[in-house]
Every structure is written in C-alpha cells, then in structure tokens.
Amino acid sequence: MTASSLDTVAGCAAALRAGTVSARELLAASRDALQATDSRIGAFLARTDDLAEQQAAEADRRLRESPHDASPLCGVPVAIKDVICLEGVETTAGSRILAGFRPPYTATALQRLLAAGAVVVGKTNCDEFAMGSSTENSAFRPVNNPWDIERVPGGSSGGSAAAVAASVVPYSLGSDTGGSIRQPASLTGVVGFKPTYGRVSRYGLIAFASSLDQIGPFAHTVEDIALVYSVIAGHDPRDSTSAPEPLEDALSGLGDGVAGMRLGVPREYFVAGLEDGVRRGVEDAMKVLEGLGARLEEVSLPSTDAALSTYYIVAPAECSSNLARFDGIRHGLREGGESVLQMYLRTRDTGFGAEVKRRVMLGTYALSSGYYDAYYRKAQRVRTVIAEEFARVFEQVDALVCPTSPTVAFRLGAREDPLSMYLCDALTIPVNLAGLPGISVPCGMVDGLPVGLQVIAPRFADARALRVAHAYQQATDWHSLRSPLARLAA
Amino acid sequence: MTLSADDIAHVAMLARLGLSEDERQRLGAQLDAILEHISRLDKVDTSQVAETAHVGGLVNVWREDEPEPSQSVDAALGNAPDHDGTYFRVGAIQ
Amino acid sequence: MSESAGAAVAKAVDFEAVIGLEVHAQLLTRSKMFCSCSAAYIDAAPNSNTCPVCLGLPGALPVINRIAVEYTVRTALALNCEIAPFTKFDRKNYFYPDLPKGYQISQYDLPLSRNGRIGFALDSREVVCGITRVHLEEDTGTMHHAGDVLQSATSSLIDYNRSGVPLMEIVGEPDLRSADEAREYLVRVRQILMYIGVNDGNLEQGSFRCDANVSVRPRGTDQLGVKVEIKNMNSFRAVHRALEYEIARQATVLNGGGTLTQETRGWVEAQAATVSQRSKEYAHDYRYFPEPDLPPLELDDSLVGRVRGELPELPADRARRLQMDHGLSAYDAAVITDTREDADCFERLVSSGVTAKIAANWQMGDVARLAHAHHVPLWRTGLGVEGLAALLRLLEAGTINGTVAKELLDELYLRGGDPQSLVAARGLGRVSDEAALLALVDEAIAANAQAVADFRGGKQAAFGRLVGHVMSATRGRADPALVNRLLRERLAP
Numbered sequence A: 001m002t003a004s005s006l007d008t009v010a011g012c013a014a015a016l017r018a019g020t021v022s023a024r025e026l027l028a029a030s031r032d033a034l035q036a037t038d039s040r041i042g043a044f045l046a047r048t049d050d051l052a053e054q055q056a057a058e059a060d061r062r063l064r065e066s067p068h069d070a071s072p073l074c075g076v077p078v079a080i081k082d083v084i085c086l087e088g089v090e091t092t093a094g095s096r097i098l099a100g101f102r103p104p105y106t107a108t109a110l111q112r113l114l115a116a117g118a119v120v121v122g123k124t125n126c127d128e129f130a131m132g133s134s135t136e137n138s139a140f141r142p143v144n145n146p147w148d149i150e151r152v153p154g155g156s157s158g159g160s161a162a163a164v165a166a167s168v169v170p171y172s173l174g175s176d177t178g179g180s181i182r183q184p185a186s187l188t189g190v191v192g193f194k195p196t197y198g199r200v201s202r203y204g205l206i207a208f209a210s211s212l213d214q215i216g217p218f219a220h221t222v223e224d225i226a227l228v229y230s231v232i233a234g235h236d237p238r239d240s241t242s243a244p245e246p247l248e249d250a251l252s253g254l255g256d257g258v259a260g261m262r263l264g265v266p267r268e269y270f271v272a273g274l275e276d277g278v279r280r281g282v283e284d285a286m287k288v289l290e291g292l293g294a295r296l297e298e299v300s301l302p303s304t305d306a307a308l309s310t311y312y313i314v315a316p317a318e319c320s321s322n323l324a325r326f327d328g329i330r331h332g333l334r335e336g337g338e339s340v341l342q343m344y345l346r347t348r349d350t351g352f353g354a355e356v357k358r359r360v361m362l363g364t365y366a367l368s369s370g371y372y373d374a375y376y377r378k379a380q381r382v383r384t385v386i387a388e389e390f391a392r393v394f395e396q397v398d399a400l401v402c403p404t405s406p407t408v409a410f411r412l413g414a415r416e417d418p419l420s421m422y423l424c425d426a427l428t429i430p431v432n433l434a435g436l437p438g439i440s441v442p443c444g445m446v447d448g449l450p451v452g453l454q455v456i457a458p459r460f461a462d463a464r465a466l467r468v469a470h471a472y473q474q475a476t477d478w479h480s481l482r483s484p485l486a487r488l489a490a
Numbered sequence B: 001m002t003l004s005a006d007d008i009a010h011v012a013m014l015a016r017l018g019l020s021e022d023e024r025q026r027l028g029a030q031l032d033a034i035l036e037h038i039s040r041l042d043k044v045d046t047s048q049v050a051e052t053a054h055v056g057g058l059v060n061v062w063r064e065d066e067p068e069p070s071q072s073v074d075a076a077l078g079n080a081p082d083h084d085g086t087y088f089r090v091g092a093i094q
Numbered sequence C: 001m002s003e004s005a006g007a008a009v010a011k012a013v014d015f016e017a018v019i020g021l022e023v024h025a026q027l028l029t030r031s032k033m034f035c036s037c038s039a040a041y042i043d044a045a046p047n048s049n050t051c052p053v054c055l056g057l058p059g060a061l062p063v064i065n066r067i068a069v070e071y072t073v074r075t076a077l078a079l080n081c082e083i084a085p086f087t088k089f090d091r092k093n094y095f096y097p098d099l100p101k102g103y104q105i106s107q108y109d110l111p112l113s114r115n116g117r118i119g120f121a122l123d124s125r126e127v128v129c130g131i132t133r134v135h136l137e138e139d140t141g142t143m144h145h146a147g148d149v150l151q152s153a154t155s156s157l158i159d160y161n162r163s164g165v166p167l168m169e170i171v172g173e174p175d176l177r178s179a180d181e182a183r184e185y186l187v188r189v190r191q192i193l194m195y196i197g198v199n200d201g202n203l204e205q206g207s208f209r210c211d212a213n214v215s216v217r218p219r220g221t222d223q224l225g226v227k228v229e230i231k232n233m234n235s236f237r238a239v240h241r242a243l244e245y246e247i248a249r250q251a252t253v254l255n256g257g258g259t260l261t262q263e264t265r266g267w268v269e270a271q272a273a274t275v276s277q278r279s280k281e282y283a284h285d286y287r288y289f290p291e292p293d294l295p296p297l298e299l300d301d302s303l304v305g306r307v308r309g310e311l312p313e314l315p316a317d318r319a320r321r322l323q324m325d326h327g328l329s330a331y332d333a334a335v336i337t338d339t340r341e342d343a344d345c346f347e348r349l350v351s352s353g354v355t356a357k358i359a360a361n362w363q364m365g366d367v368a369r370l371a372h373a374h375h376v377p378l379w380r381t382g383l384g385v386e387g388l389a390a391l392l393r394l395l396e397a398g399t400i401n402g403t404v405a406k407e408l409l410d411e412l413y414l415r416g417g418d419p420q421s422l423v424a425a426r427g428l429g430r431v432s433d434e435a436a437l438l439a440l441v442d443e444a445i446a447a448n449a450q451a452v453a454d455f456r457g458g459k460q461a462a463f464g465r466l467v468g469h470v471m472s473a474t475r476g477r478a479d480p481a482l483v484n485r486l487l488r489e490r491l492a493p
C-alpha cells in the first residue's frame, strides 16, 4: 500500500537519469495504467498518443545528450485539465459547446511544461467550464473517485486529481477558482496546490472567473509540487494580471521545517458542517506540526461566513461575461435558427449544461441594471473586507492550517441541490477571494476515504506554504497510501 | 428576494439563453434560494470599504506598440461552424 | 377648440435644436489596442489580421497598448479635458456577431478624461461646446450583409480584421444649436485629431465616425425635448443634411400636435431622410463591470506633463500666430492652417525667404489648384516645398514674371526640377537688354502705323497696343518699365 518510486516526479527523474527507465517506457506504463483503470474512473476526455510519442522520444534524446541540463520534468508523463489550451488538440472545458474546438495556440503554463520536456498523456475531465465541486457537471461523463468509484473525486479538477490518485500520471495540472484543485486533492488523497493569484499565467486557461482563476499542480508529494511549480510559475507578459515580483526559490528552503513558525488556526473554519472524521484528521495533523516545533494559535477571520456569498456573486458575474464568447460563430457548437438571435438562444441552450446556465443567469442578474449595487458592488466590498482580515491575521502568524473540505468524498448524485454543492467550497473560497496561495495535503483516512489539511500563506509566500506542507509530509505517511485503483494500475 | 417569471425571462434574454418553461421555473426557484443565502452579505459592514476588482495591486501594465504577425487565415477560420471564403458567416440578423 | 386650432395654424412654434455629438475615432497606432496584430486593416484580406486575442478565443487575454493610452491623453489635453489620475477599463456586455468576446472593453464610470471644451468661430460668432469625456475602447469587426440591406439579408459575412483596433470615444455636451454648428464642431474636432497625429480623419472609411443626439425645444426655453439618436452619417454633408432633416421633422411633428418617441434613426442618403431603425428592441442593459483581465491605470503628473510637452501647436493657436506674425487675414490664416502640413508648408516658404503674402496667395491659389487636379499635395510632389520656394524667390527677385512662374509651376509640380537652372537654360528670365528691346520697339512702331497715329492723335489707349506687341514678342518677359521708357522716347515728337 505504499508508493512505487515511479509514481512521483522525483522518482521518475532519478530513474530516467540512472537509465533504469526511458521516457518511452514511462509513457507506455502510464498508458497501460490508463487503459486498466480509466473505464472505471473517467479521468480522461482525450488521449494525446501521437504527440506524447514524439515528446517522449525527444525527451529521451535530451536525457541522453545532456542529462544534467534537462529539467526534472523532462520525460515525465503529465495529464492536463481540459480547460488549458494545447495547440491542435481538442480542448472542450468539459462542455458540449466547445466539442471539436482545437485551439491554434498553447497556454503559457503548459508551454513551459513542454519546454521542460514534459510528455502529455491526455486532457482530463472536469466540471463544465470548471464550475462544480464533484466533476458531475462534465458534459461528457462524471469522474469516479479511485478510492471508491461510487463516490465523486471532488471538482472541478476531478479528472486531474483522479489521474494522479490512480497513479496514471505522477502529476497533473488543474485550475482553482474557488477550491477546484485543493478540494479534489483532499477528496482523492493527493497534494493539490493553488499558487498566489498572478504567479502562474492564465494565458490559455479558458476563463471561468478571471479575478479568481489560477492554474496549479496535483502530485503525491509536496516536493513534486515544488518542482512543477518552479517550472510553471513566473511572469508572463501575455497575462496583464501576472505578477512581476521575482519568483522565490521554492525548492531550496523546502526542507527548512516549521520549528519556531507561528501557525494560525482560524476558528471559523471549524464550525457546523465539518465532519467529525475530518476534524479529527486535521487536529491530529496540527499536533504533528506542533511536535515539529510550530506554535499553533487560534485566530479569527470573522467574515468567513460571507465568503461563499461573495464568491457566488463575483464568480458568476465574471463567468456570465467570459462565456458570452460562446455564440456559435467562431468556434464550437452552432444550433441553427431562422435568425442570429434564434441561433444564439438555441446554441447556448443546447451547448451549456444546467450548472453553467444557473451561474450565467445568477451573474447576469447580479450585474443587471438596478441590482449592481446591491449585489456586485457589495460583493466587491466584502471581498476587500475578507482580504484585509487575512492580511491582519498574517501580521500575527506565518501561515494558517485548517481543513480543505468540510467532508470526505460523497456519493455521486448525493448533492442535487445546488446550494449544498456550493457549500463544499466554503473553506477554500476565501483563499481565492484574497488571491492567496493554498495547498491541500493528505492528513488522514475516514472509512477508507482521504482527508485533506489545508495550509494557507500570505500572498507571494508560496514557498512558505510548500515548506509547511512538506514538513508535515516528512513526518507522516498519508501521502504514501495509494488508492485501490492505483494498485490495480501498478 | 423573489424573482418573477418576467425577471427570469428578461435575464435569460440578456444572457441569450433559450430556456424551456420547465428550466425557467426550476431556475427561478434555485436562484431564489441562492439569493436568499447571498443576503448574508448584508451582515458585513462595508460603509468604509473600497471595492476590490483585482487582488494583485498592479497598475499600468502595458506593452509597447509593436506589431507582430497575425495568425494565418486558416487558423482563424479553422474552428468556424460556417464560413464563406475567408469570412465567418451567420444567418439573418433580424 | 376651434379657436386654439386656428391659433396653431396661424402661428407655428419656433423651435431651436439641441444637439450633442459623439465621435468615435480610431487611433493611428501601429498595433491593435489589446493585441499585437497590425492596426492597418483596410486593405487586408478578410480575417487575415487576427489572433486569439482579437478573435476572442477562449483563454486569450488582453494587454494594453501604451501608445493608445498616450494618444488618448494627448487628445484629451488638446480638447482641454482634465486627465483622471486613476482610470480603468470596464466590460460592456452585449451580443452582436461583430463583437467576438460578447463584450467590448471600454470605460464606464472612471473614463480617462472629462470636462473639456472646444471653441470655434462660425459666421463671426464664437461657439463653445463642452466635451463630456474622452475615453478609450476597442473597435468591433465589420459585417457585410447580402445586398447590403440589413433588414432583408438572409446571411451576413463577418470580418474581424477591425476587431480590437484602438478607438477613442469623444462625447460632446448638447451645446450645439444648429446643423451648421454641429458640422463646424466636427470639422474642428477632426482637424485637431489630425493635427496631433492620432487619427487620419477618414469619414468615408469610418476611421472617424459620428452619431448625433438631437432634440428640439421652443426657442428661448430650456426645457428638455425627446432625444433622438442619429446614426449612419458618413460625411460632413451627410451630417449636415441629416441634422437639418431631423430638426425639421421634429418641429413638424410637434407643430402638428404629434409626439416624438425616443429612438434611434439612421440617415438614408438615397431617401434623403432619417429612418427609424425599428430593430426589435430588447431593453439594453450593458452590465458594465471592471475588466478583471486588466489592472487599472495611474496617469501621474510626469506622464501627463510629458504628453503635454509633446503637443504640437493647435490649429486655432497657429492661425492666430500667423495673423500676428505675418499679417495674414483671418480667412487666409484659417485656410493656411487647415491641415498641419499646409501650415508647415507656409512657414517653410516664409522661412526660405518668400514674402508671406506671396506665399499665401500662391499656396491658396495655383498650388491648391494643382494639388486638387493631381490628387497630391505639394509636399509629396517632385517639386516639393523647397522647389516652390526657389520658384517664388525668382519671381520676387524679378528674374521671372508671374506668367513664367505659373508655367514653370504647372510643368514642375509633379516631376520636379531646379527652377533656377531651368530659367537660365531656357532663357526665361526677364529681358532687360536695351538694344534687343529697342529693336522690338521699332518693330512695333513699324507694324502698327494706326496705333502710332492714334497715340499721336492723343489716344493714350493706343500706347498699350504697342506695349502689348513687345510683350507678346518676348512672351511677356520684357521688362515693362524699360519697354515703356523706350517707346515713349521713340514716339516723342
């Protein structure tokens, strides 16, 4: 029930350099694992076999010719959430409205992986336009949790989380607007990291909510996360919200530990709705951190309760505008009609699923004449309050520790009511609203289902969040557990 | 806050979503419930607070005025559901 | 009842127009507003001038063109606006096939500038029109409708080459009171934009576009009438005709006891009328909100100061200076400063030693005639401004006469050449050789016995015929004073 070295990036990189395995062999193994498991998981929407073949061959050449210059990611298989554009490869964002769309360009973050020699195995399933917390909103098929295929993997990046949890790939990319990396990581027992807003370019990420979206990685270890983050992060002139601040070295201080660190425990994150098993797992994790020399202090973020409401104004408002480009004219689905208006109405009715329509309606309403001040402007102000509360707390503590998700993985179909689904992200959303880095690491099991610990750091203290999470992993074994389907894949 | 059938129809038209009668009713009820939850915003005192549109704190992010080659016409039209020559094509406007 | 109806017939109310104009002007940047595609779209093959950004592809993001911001600041300063120290972009959301993202990146509640004004003279009155705001946005693509009639077209073709070209919106206050004032306002705004090098002023191709808001009210009152928006005016003439028509239409409706509806009307040249654009009206609600993909702008004093320092002299100032410095009439100064190139040309002629009055007369006369005939301004001809200066210096020095100067100008305008060496080579200079002229004078006397007799009989006019003989023999080049003296000496009793 523990890790084989080849399902981590670091393990692959070492084996590739030792010559005990080639990139082509890693690719073949990844494909075999996909073949063996994915009919039961549904993590992948598309395989990129021909492209991967070329990339693996090229990676092997680079590793042969200059093994020491090559990036640790060179030759290592990766899976990419289908909201991230890859030139010439169908990119659907999990939506029927984009079926068949082949972008003429590649997202910056993915371009950086490709430049490092990554081998792209395929595009992963997700909630339509990344809107959801269970990946049941995919237009194509839901994703099943590799720990229990009757349960959801979380979402929206459920495919990318499950692909790592099933050990099909050692790492993957997802996107996180309100918890879409951290929550599925928590529910599938892997590590998921949402960097500081602005650290990873959004260019080529199909936008859900532009002021909240951020690309980040999934992997089994924080060390792998740091390796991937170091490659994908950095300023991009194509994204005007990309941070120009110099990128800190996330790897060199990774092992510095937490001795002497002050870790805040936000009171409002341990309230009603938090499952007992989750609470116990997180409290145990806090004791571990204390044992490593960290000082834990209770802190308060009083407006946490308003974060969900703020998010469900800001995100739908932005999405209602971002999704207006899906009009049946330049790309994707078109449903005919006797006029352009009829074409719009029918294309968008047929092309969008229920959750997308719900959010587009909500956002359109919140921005509409007469309601803007009561909803959108108010939400923008509360957003300020939430960010200021974090800033104040970070004058007092170095980082925050809390649960990632209030619950473990739930059964498919268990949350029909939209509001109950929205509550899944109550503990991750505030981080996006404030643009902070947040990471989820496995910290326990409840009835065979993983629990996640969330570490939140100040803006641009991404390395600090990774350092805390890494220290925790060094002292525990939760990240070495593998799902039943991962064992099958091996 | 309760959304009337007219409100739903108006918002759906603004968003160019052709919804069935069924969908409108269901959405109306769901949006009501969500808006009810959202009313918690009112509990936060924001009288002295500025609005946050961006968390990055950046200003004056711009590029120099230097043209670069555009993409090919084939790339531009490659995903179009309908085109005529190198134009995109749509049906009657009215 | 009948009494008041009779009164209405007897005396129609005298209405005055209230007009506010909204100008959209493309900026003369090299690249588009938010992407690096070329902004020169006019001659490009359909959709050859696009990229993921200006085609609104999923995942593509905008990046602001710095020069477009500077040009807008420049314009705002030229129109006496206050520059906002903090400004931002907003999304204006609406669906139309020429708008690829489903929203236009524009500016809403914090425009780049506000509170400007422009003054101009019209019929020896001074008109001042307020400028509400100048803001920056992006242009849309263009659509072609089968048969070019929107209402009946069964399909439309879309070209996104223009999508994302920087566009400035200049909103004027409703301070204009007639079609004449409105046209003059537009002429002046366009002139300023061209002077400061931010726009090429082409109404026909649509790089400079104008919509009007028109209402009428009984003259002498300040009540607010029903506002009608007029679109589709693609020339100054069209603006003027459309406004005259609309003002008369509104007055007629009101005088006939009718009511006006707030609506958008299009000017239809073929019908010489404004026609209601009775598109199915879905309530417009643009749902503006701050563009999350673009951080705001802080236009600090150093930036604004630098742009102000780079502003060229504006046409009204320049005309005033040319009147003062060179004694030009107000009319001449206005014509000479019509374009920046015209004014530059004049000042170069003067600084090359040509007398201001001569320079102005020639520039406004024969040079303008040739520019019009050949469709090319002097400064782009073979002759050029320096060539004209050389020619006019020869004229002023008396080396050649006006006739020769005009002939040379016609000949050299396009192909160029050095006037001085041509005059020498062809012997076109003034004939002042006394012996040669004396021979011609004798010839004139011999050939015009009748004229000689008349002159001697006291008819002064006959003298002119004799001078004319000599002049035509020299093709006008003979020194007239010398001819005069020689003739009088010969005819002296």
Ligand SMILES: [Mg+2]
Pocket: C024, C106, C137, C169
């Ligand atoms: Mg505009």
Ligand SMILES: [Zn+2]
Pocket: C032, C035, C036, C037, C049, C050, C051, C052, C053, C054, C055, C164
């Ligand atoms: Zn472009």
